[in-house]
Amino acid sequence: MDTLLPADDDTDSTTVIATVDGAPGVGKTTLAVQWAHRVQHRFPDGTLFANLRGYGPSAPLDPLVVLAGFLRVLGVAPDAIPGELDAQSGMYRSLLAGRRVLIVLDNAASPQQVRPLLPGSPGCLVLVTSRSSMSGLIIAEAASQLTLDLFTPTDAQDLVRRIIGAPRATAEPTAVSSLIALCARLPLALRIACTRIAARRALTVADAVDDLTDGEDRLAELSARGDEHSAVDTVFDWSYSQLPRDLARTFRLLGVHPGGEFGVPAIAAVTGMTQHLSYRHMESLADLHLVEPAGRRRYRVHDLLHAYAAHRAATDEPETARVEALTQVVTWYAHTALVADRLVFPGLPTVPVSVVAVPPAVELADRDQALAWLNGEVTTMMTALRTAVDHELLGPAMALAGTARFLTLRERSWLVTQEQAQSLGLRAARACGDVGVESFLLASQGDTLSRLGRLSEAEVAMSQELALAQRSGDGDRQRVALLGLGYVRMQQARWVDARVYYRRALPLARHSGDARSEAVVECNLSRIAANLGQFEVALAHATRERVLRHTAGDQVGEAWAVHDEAVAWQGLGDHERALDLAAAAIAQYEALTGTGRYRALVLCTAATSHEYQGRPTLARECLTRARELFTEVGDPRAEAVSRRLAAVGAGNTDLSGEG
Incomplete structure (x- = not known):
């Protein structure tokens, strides 16, 4: 792979692209990460890494989401990141122009997922790992291909020696050769088997081989087949069978967890154990390479091991226990998300669904901690949401969908994920006939679709919400729907139609007693009147807006109202007053x-x-x-x-x- 490194004075017009493919468990990620660490000094402008999640329990990552993360690392402010893939890709390539950056794209699903993440600058190198051959990149982008095969006998011998020690390996050469054959020279299987042997000094390699084969006929059969699947099944079965009963239960319940990465509180939720005991169990499993650390008190499990754990749970855990564990962990994510949502959006209505508290409680002291938890768990939350819908856990599903609104605070590219969450939540709400949640999610979905520029779809969602609110007589929901429909019309520059909706919303806002809600209506009526050339009307609305914003303590909104007044006076021809108001608005904004x-x-x-x-x-x-x-x-x-x-x-x- 070192031959792929661009020279320091490389002026070639293309980016170097390399693919590493091979069977699961063959060591693609380990090779990529270790090589990247060794050569990253050749890339002075940094290294970008992303797990594209092409294979595993969660859906493959959208390139929009990956690019947004890369752009943030490259110094782009979140609200400056475009929401469209082409615009993101263009900004990304512009930022990388003239830079020497190493980009590692691990666990890719397809060339289509990778292409938007390719820079166009000479001096950059992209390393892609995947189970598939990525022939599309090889043909169209002239990528170099490295197919990672099983260990050579020599490589396998070296790994065994490193893990169990040279003296033990030298003392049992025949048994070591048999162990390597049993593991089909697959790195993942061999590492797990050797770790088990190393942890038990009284266990000889020959004993381990006997345990694995359960007789000579089995050894002959496995040696003849020599395939990775038999190696994985055999080694995993053996390692699992050696676990103490309580640790084996923890391992198999990892297969019930909907995601492949989790913190100790989530393990406590799925197992019903204390956090202290959950932590001890996860550390023991990490020592045996059945999980790997992924941060402070966080772990991830290889997708092969995750699938195996699910198989063991289906085999060894009663169905009622599996259902209870799944319900517990999905409900835990939903309840914790609701707690975080209230901290992130204080004072705003939350999705009207009740979810029972499931221990352990996550201590979230403030908005920053709540937002950090949501951002850290977003991938698992989406997987948990899909799992909840599939298993008809409708309350948690609706809660997870409603709390996905925090994605509006992230890069615009996350709006696609947010809309998917809202669609799943609507399926759950309609399945159980919960009109309140359906109305809430329709409003959220309409706002998301508007932000995405999908105005006709936004109008459908908001019209459905309005119809539901009218049937139930819910004035607050009617007001929200009317505001949404009015905003769509404003985006379409259909000012007269927009005014109709906002005038209908105004008495509902006044009746609600919420000064900020009323101010929003007055604000938009002022903007509409100004665009229609009715500046005296615009001024009257802006003046009322300013008072309401001040009453509500909305500092940003009050500065906006002052600007609305400036626009109105400008339209009326009083430019000195308009300039004075503009200066006042700028001064207010500068303090925020x-x-x-x-x-x-x-x-x-x-x-x-x-x-x-x-x-x-x-x-x-x-x-x-x-x-x-x-x-x-x-x-x-x-x-x-x-x-x-x-x-x-x-x-x-x-x-x-x-x-």
Whole structure:
């Protein structure tokens, strides 16, 4: 593989791509990671690594999600990451241009999953591991291929010596050869078998071979077949049979857990043990290479071992116990997600479903801890959600779907995952006839679809929610649905239609007594009136909005209301007042983090008033700063501001006829 390394002065126009394929358990990931560690000094701009989850209990990762993670590592702010795959891929390649980066894509499902993750820069190297041959990359992208075969006899002998010790291996050469044959020279099987032997000093290699074969006929049969499946089954069976009864139960219940990575609290939930005992068991299984550490008090299990654990659970665990364990762990994820959701979105309605608390409780002290837990468990939560729907655990399924709204706080690419969660939750809600949850999820799904630009689908979801709310007489849900429908019409620039929805929502908002909800309606009515040229009406709505935002303690919203007033006064021709209000809005935003995009919008408004007053220099200063702010957050409006700035510089937008 070292021959693939680009030279330090490489000026080739293509990225070096290498694939490592082979049977499961043959050591592809171990080889890739160890080689990457050894050569990463050749890539001074860093290493990017992603487990694409192509094979395992969870669905393969969407390239959108992987790219978003890479872009964050490369320094892009989360709200500056595009939501479309082509835009993400373009930004990714631009950032890597001229850099020397090593990219390791482990456990890929297909060439289609990998292609968006390929840079276009010389000097970069991409290493892909997969069970499949990745022939599409080899043909279309000229990737080099390394098919990882089973250990050679010499390699196998070396591994045995390293694990059980040279003296023991030298003392039993025939038994060692038999052990290697039994394991079919498969690294995963051989490592587990040798670890068991090393842990029991009184156990000879010959004893282990006898245990594994259970007679000479079995040894002859296995040696003749020599395939990986028999090796895996045989070694796993032997290792499992040697476990103490309580540890064997913990191992097989890992197969009930819906994911392949888990923390100690989740193990406690699925086994019913204390966290202390769960931790001891997981450490013992890690010592035997049946699981591997994945962080502090976290572990992952190889997908072959996960499948084997599921098989042992189906064989050795009563069905009632399996169902109870699955119900416990899925319910634990759902309840913990609800606790975290309330911390992340304080004051907002939560999905109206009750989920019984399942020990152990996860201590989440504040919003940051809650968000960290949700982000860390998102893959398992999605797998748990699919499992809950498949096994008709409808309450936990609805809870997990409703709490997926935290994904709106992540890169836009996660909205696709969020919409999938909402669709699964709607299936569960309709299956049990829970109209309240269905309405809640329809509103959430409509918002997600709007953010994704799928406006016709968003309208369908919100119309269904409105119909449900009207049948039940739920004014709050009606208001939410009307706001959603109005927002879709605004995105379509159908201002008159949008106003109809917001006017219907206004009395419902007032009746709710929620000042912020009423302010949102007034805000959008002001924007609609301004776009229709009705600036006195826009000013009246903005003035009421400002009072309501202040009452609600909504600082960001209050600055937005001041900007709405500035737009209205500008439309009425009072540019000095508009500029004073714009300055006040900018000052308020500057005291609040994460408001650069909003400041840019105010600066564009101020630039318009400066142009009307014949002050192109000041207009250019405002537009220049607005472009900088839009660029910092990756807002595509930066390009429009650039065009406008060029026009002002050329003197083509002198709106006053002066100077």
